[in-house]
Amino acid sequence: MSNQYKKKEKESDTHSWEKVERKLPDGFSYYYLICKECHLVRYPGPELQKIQDYSKKNLFLSVRDWILLLLHIGESIYIDNPKKNYIAGITRFQKMLFLIFYEFAPENDIPTENPGFYGYKYGPYSDIIDEAIDFLISNEDIIVTGVKSSSKEKFSLTDKGNEKAKNILSKLTQQQREKLVEFRLYWDQKTTKGLVTLSTS
Numbered sequence: 001m002s003n004q005y006k007k008k009e010k011e012s013d014t015h016s017w018e019k020v021e022r023k024l025p026d027g028f029s030y031y032y033l034i035c036k037e038c039h040l041v042r043y044p045g046p047e048l049q050k051i052q053d054y055s056k057k058n059l060f061l062s063v064r065d066w067i068l069l070l071l072h073i074g075e076s077i078y079i080d081n082p083k084k085n086y087i088a089g090i091t092r093f094q095k096m097l098f099l100i101f102y103e104f105a106p107e108n109d110i111p112t113e114n115p116g117f118y119g120y121k122y123g124p125y126s127d128i129i130d131e132a133i134d135f136l137i138s139n140e141d142i143i144v145t146g147v148k149s150s151s152k153e154k155f156s157l158t159d160k161g162n163e164k165a166k167n168i169l170s171k172l173t174q175q176q177r178e179k180l181v182e183f184r185l186y187w188d189q190k191t192t193k194g195l196v197t198l199s200t201s
């Protein structure tokens, strides 16, 4: 079950943390820390707890939520061919989440956890995404088949993960859902070109 995705090992005291404060339109506020040099993101425990409590009744999506959603949204696209509803390769998740965080979520007013991207040789990379995938696999929300750490590695939802994803989806408006379908379709059609640097691994 253990994935050997590259983790960035660095002592926390070597980072130069900067506080980022956020306030949502309904008045909910929180903060997180981002390293000015490597862009690693940390949510202090009490802030994380606050966000988790808030997200029970309000729209605030974690990286884990987005991974489940991106997989689930394929269901409405591949309704006649459920076997096509997978996402191939962890690099694709990294790229999708990068655009989700910087474009899709802000454009569609969806408060989202900052995955903390840093420059990686194949494009932006986030350890939080790796960790979220590891978590979802060990929690049996997603399953992975194919060659590990390659573009042939296929991620898909288990029934349990699908139930969770349905619940997350129900928090989105009809318009946000339609946009998400477009987003997923766009990526699935994009088999040879990437918006971010393409990895052929």
Ligand SMILES: [Zn+2]
Pocket: 014, 015, 016, 035, 036, 037, 038, 039, 040
């Ligand atoms: Zn740092």
